[in-house]
Amino acid sequence: MANDNLNSVLDQQDGKTAKSKMANPESTSTASLFGIAPYQPKKDEDYMSEGQLEHFSLILKAWKADLMSEVDRTLNTMQDESTALPDVNDRATQEEEFAIELRTRDRERKLIRKIEQSLEAIKNDDYGFCETCGIEIGLRRLEARPTATLCIDCKTLAEIKEKQNKG
Numbered sequence: 001m002a003n004d005n006l007n008s009v010l011d012q013q014d015g016k017t018a019k020s021k022m023a024n025p026e027s028t029s030t031a032s033l034f035g036i037a038p039y040q041p042k043k044d045e046d047y048m049s050e051g052q053l054e055h056f057s058l059i060l061k062a063w064k065a066d067l068m069s070e071v072d073r074t075l076n077t078m079q080d081e082s083t084a085l086p087d088v089n090d091r092a093t094q095e096e097e098f099a100i101e102l103r104t105r106d107r108e109r110k111l112i113r114k115i116e117q118s119l120e121a122i123k124n125d126d127y128g129f130c131e132t133c134g135i136e137i138g139l140r141r142l143e144a145r146p147t148a149t150l151c152i153d154c155k156t157l158a159e160i161k162e163k164q165n166k167g
């Protein structure tokens with residue numbers, strides 16, 4: 001179940017942002033994966049207040065710790081299961097499983113880098129603002145994707161441009 005949720009988040013990380021998912025942030029909240037309640041802003045609270053920054057820092061650190069534990073689990077599993085199997089088919093299956101696991105870890109390594117960049121942005125008071133236009137990304141979008149660096153409009157425009165360049 002947790003891996004399904006993590007894969008869903010990783011799919012979002014690959015640029016498959018869907019506005020329909022943004023309509024219900026509870027269903028896609030990264031915070032909910034780690035038992036962290038979505039942030040409820042206080043009346044007249046400034047955007048990216050100290051409380052909000054602490055909230056997103058907590059989410060990002062929990063996410064990074066979860067990914068790092070998966071790296072450790074993979075390493076231990078591959079060391080424990082890397083026996084020379086006598087059957088060619090069994091050996092091929094094992095090698096394919098290892099290859100899939102390594103591809104997944106590579107995607108997660110890239111995600112860890114984005115998490116670290118987001119944590120650095122929090123330290124520099126740059127977190128939560130669009131890299132392109134400078135406006136607020138928004139709490140709901142950041143709850144769904146704490147590593148977001150673009151507002152929804154700039155992200156949509158970037159995806160349209162990407163589709164045009166590929167097509």
